[in-house]
Amino acid sequence: MLGMLGHTFVQFVDNIMVGQLGTAELAAVSLGNSFMFIAMSIGIGFSTAITPLIAEADSSKNFEAGKSAFKHGLFLCTVLGIVLFLMVFFAKPIMYLMKQPEEVVELAIPYLDLVAFSLIPLIIFQAFKQFSDGLSMTTLPMIATLIANVVNVILNYLLIFGKFGFPEMGIVGAAIGTLASRLVMVIFIWGLLAKREKSKRFVTNIKFFTLAKSMLKKVISLGAPSAMQMFFEVAIFTSAIWLSGILGKNPQAANQIALNLSSMTFMVAMGMSVASMIRVGNQKGLQNFKELRRIAFSIFLLTIMIMTVFATTFLLFNEVLPTVYVDLNDSDNFADNTEVMAIAAQLLLAAAVFQLSDGIQVVVLGALRGLQDVKIPTLITFIAYWLVGFPVMYYLGLHTEYKSTGIWIGLLAGLTTAAIFLYIRFDHLTKRLIGTKNKT
Structure with missing residues (x-):
C-alpha cells in the first residue's frame, strides 16, 4: 500500500505546494497530470502482468520461468515507457482544442514537457516493483518510493519557491522534482534487489535483447488487457478533469483536490x-483453489474495512x-480560493460514497489478474465506465444544475457497476475451478 501510495504522494506534494501559487497554477498541474494519469494507467496496468507470472513461478520454484518473465516484462515496460x-x-x-482556460493551458505545457519524460523511469520502476511484489518482497519498492518522495519534497521546496539561492521556477520546478524523484526510484530499487539473495540472480546478468517470442506473447497477452482495464478507469477520472475545465478554472481546481485525495485512497486499495x-497467483501455482478463494475473500473483507474508514473521513472532514x-x-x-474549497467539499461527499465501490472493484480485479483472467474483466470495465458512468457524468455535469457534483455522481455509477460485475465474475470462476478440481 505504501509503495502504491508513493506515486500519488508525489502529485499530492506537487498539488499542495503549487496550490500556494494560485488556482490557475493548480488547475494547470491538474490539466497536465490528466494526460499523465492516462499514460501512467497504461504503463502501470501493463506492468501488473509481471506479478502473477513471478508469483506462480516462485510458488512452483521455477527460477528459469521467473527470470524469463521478469526480463521480458522489463524489456516491454522500457519500450512502453518511451512510447508513452x-x-x-x-x-x-490537444489542450488548445479542449475548451480549457487559455491561462491554464499556457502554464500546463512547460510543466508537461518534463513530467512526460519522467514516464520512462516510472514505467521501468514499475517493472522492478511488480517483479519484487511477485516474490513477496514488497518492502523494497516501498523503501525506494519513500526515498524518492523525500527527494521530490526537497526539490519542490527549492525550485518552486526559489529557496537558498535556487531559481524560482513555479510549476516547472515541481516538474523537475517529479522527474528527479522517479530517476532516484529506479536506481534505488535496482540497488536493493541486486543486494538481496532471493532477487539477485533475477536482476543481474540480464541478456536484455535475447528474447523469446513465446514469452513476449505471454506477457503482452496478460499486460495489454490489464493496461486497458486501468486505462478505462483512469480515463473516466481524466474526463472528469476535462469536463470540470469546461465549467471553469475553479471547478477544475476543486476537482483536482477531490481527485488527488481520492487517488490516495485508491492507491491504498490498489x-x-x-x-x-x-x-491468488501463489495458490494458482499450487492448484489449491479452495485456499485461493478463502484468501481472496479475506483480502476483500479487509479492503472493505479500510475503505469504510476513508469514506467516514471524507464525510466528517x-x-x-x-x-x-x-x-x-x-x-x-x-474569492477564487473560497469557491474552490466550497466545490471541493461537495465533491468529497460524493467521493465518500464511492470509496467502497472503488475498493471492491480494484481488489477483485487484482484477484482476477492473479488467476490470469484478463479478457472478460476488460470488457466489464469498458461497459461500466464508458457505457454507464460517462453518459451519466456528461449529462449531469454539463446539462443540469448538479455541475461538478453531477460529474462525480457519474463516477459513482461507473465504479459501482464495475464492482458488482467483477465480483460476479470472480465468484463464478473460482467456483468453477473448485468444481473441476474436485471432479479430477
Whole structure:
C-alpha cells in the first residue's frame, strides 16, 4: 500500500505546494497530470502482468520461468515507457482544442514537457516493483518510493519557491522534482534487489535483447488487457478533469483536490489489489483453489474495512481537507480560493460514497489478474465506465444544475457497476475451478 501510495504522494506534494501559487497554477498541474494519469494507467496496468507470472513461478520454484518473465516484462515496460513519453509529448496541442482556460493551458505545457519524460523511469520502476511484489518482497519498492518522495519534497521546496539561492521556477520546478524523484526510484530499487539473495540472480546478468517470442506473447497477452482495464478507469477520472475545465478554472481546481485525495485512497486499495494478485497467483501455482478463494475473500473483507474508514473521513472532514491545498491568507485570490474549497467539499461527499465501490472493484480485479483472467474483466470495465458512468457524468455535469457534483455522481455509477460485475465474475470462476478440481 505504501509503495502504491508513493506515486500519488508525489502529485499530492506537487498539488499542495503549487496550490500556494494560485488556482490557475493548480488547475494547470491538474490539466497536465490528466494526460499523465492516462499514460501512467497504461504503463502501470501493463506492468501488473509481471506479478502473477513471478508469483506462480516462485510458488512452483521455477527460477528459469521467473527470470524469463521478469526480463521480458522489463524489456516491454522500457519500450512502453518511451512510447508513452512520445505520445504525451506530441499530444500537448490537444489542450488548445479542449475548451480549457487559455491561462491554464499556457502554464500546463512547460510543466508537461518534463513530467512526460519522467514516464520512462516510472514505467521501468514499475517493472522492478511488480517483479519484487511477485516474490513477496514488497518492502523494497516501498523503501525506494519513500526515498524518492523525500527527494521530490526537497526539490519542490527549492525550485518552486526559489529557496537558498535556487531559481524560482513555479510549476516547472515541481516538474523537475517529479522527474528527479522517479530517476532516484529506479536506481534505488535496482540497488536493493541486486543486494538481496532471493532477487539477485533475477536482476543481474540480464541478456536484455535475447528474447523469446513465446514469452513476449505471454506477457503482452496478460499486460495489454490489464493496461486497458486501468486505462478505462483512469480515463473516466481524466474526463472528469476535462469536463470540470469546461465549467471553469475553479471547478477544475476543486476537482483536482477531490481527485488527488481520492487517488490516495485508491492507491491504498490498489496495494490490497497487488496483495490479492500475489496470493491468488501463489495458490494458482499450487492448484489449491479452495485456499485461493478463502484468501481472496479475506483480502476483500479487509479492503472493505479500510475503505469504510476513508469514506467516514471524507464525510466528517469534507470541509477541512481542501484547506490543505489553498492559501486562505492570499487576499488577491481569496474569492477564487473560497469557491474552490466550497466545490471541493461537495465533491468529497460524493467521493465518500464511492470509496467502497472503488475498493471492491480494484481488489477483485487484482484477484482476477492473479488467476490470469484478463479478457472478460476488460470488457466489464469498458461497459461500466464508458457505457454507464460517462453518459451519466456528461449529462449531469454539463446539462443540469448538479455541475461538478453531477460529474462525480457519474463516477459513482461507473465504479459501482464495475464492482458488482467483477465480483460476479470472480465468484463464478473460482467456483468453477473448485468444481473441476474436485471432479479430477
